[in-house]
Amino acid sequence: MRFVDEFRDPELIRSTAEEIARLVEPGRTYRLMEVCGGHTHAIYRFALADLLPASIELIHGPGCPVCVLPMGRVDDALSLTTRPDVILTTFGDVMRVPGCHGSPLEHRARGADIRMVYSPLDALRLAIENPEREVVFFAIGFETTAPSTALTLRQARARNVTNLSVFCNHVTIVPAIRAILDSPDMRLDGFIGPGHVSTVIGGRPYVFVAREFGKPLVVAGFEPLDLLQSIVMILRQLRDGRAEIENQYDRVVPWEGNGPALTAIADVFELRPYFEWRGLGFISQSALRIRDAYAAWDAERRFAMPGVRVTDPKAAQCGEVLKGVLKPSQCKLFGRECTPERPIGALMVSSEGACAAHYSYARRQDAVAAS
């Protein structure tokens, strides 16, 4: 079903694009990172780069949870399905992510009991309905999905559902932003901050971006106009020599975030000392694990997990693309060995990954530009 079809406010889009053009200073370049994969998808979908002056380059950040999940974690999850009592559940986005010996979808085709769920509460229901089975929820996502996993575990404990466990791969966005800012080959002028993650964490966690690194960050919505307005706000800060955290998406994102969601996360999870991000490597205190109080529901403690480590092929330059050093099409594998159908690198896996978005929407433009 389609809800509505047309592009809204073309006049406002045009005037905002003109304001952007007025704000860029001659001879200056602007490298802005949109952190969130949803923004990356929207930028490509609406070809927003075409509305921007050539001196503004949008760098696509690490905010796609499927893309940054190391392949070894997929293999770890799939290893559980060799147990006949296990039902492995996960979000649809994960079903296509390749492990060393195929994706969850391919494993399911070979007979593994893997079920797609739309919510962790569906995994809880499966556990209640199948008391003789072990239901494992393969949890991924940033702060937008972590509270739902936490609340599901709270319900499992309250209802004494003991045959549910969570293989926790939740990550937190702020340490990844810091890692990118700390990286020596990083040269960014400002950030478009994530919309939905900020609904949960609010604006305060980003303050270090301005205070310690002197970069503007503007939390943005997902409409074309939202993204363009957030670029205007960043450019105004740069023009005035300011570095602040601003909120373009204040119709949805409160500065304080969502209190009950933050409490649920803190109640059930604690920070891991370090966690591996595909394309970025190990980042300290960047992911969540399950607290001792919920140890009985922690798949990593409940089952012997192999702890598989898989290095991405050296030829795949995901890290460079993630940090904006290379554009997707500049990677040696892009569109040849690595495609959305047979992804090798992390960023080709999900439609929110920079490479997959570039492959789907921008290749024609590249071809035109090259001819």
Place this chain on the structure above:
Amino acid sequence: MCLAIPGQIVELTDKTRQFAVVEISGVRRKINIDLLQEEPPVPGEWVLIHVGFAMSKISEARAREQLRLLAMMGEDRQAMDELNGYKFES
């Protein structure tokens, strides 16, 4: 998983476990509203839903904008599949 789906609260069904029924485009599904405990929604109000949990209250105008955005992004079918897919026990 990363979709934010707007839905209109129709009925609060389970006060202890914080479930409510939402409607969008004629489809009714049960979701969890525990994360809105500081300002619980009432029937008629709109919420943004992530993986079965209402994460924020929004105005009806914003909800319609979000529906339009999902359509423009080509994600409206996916959103309805997700909503249809919520099958919560309670």
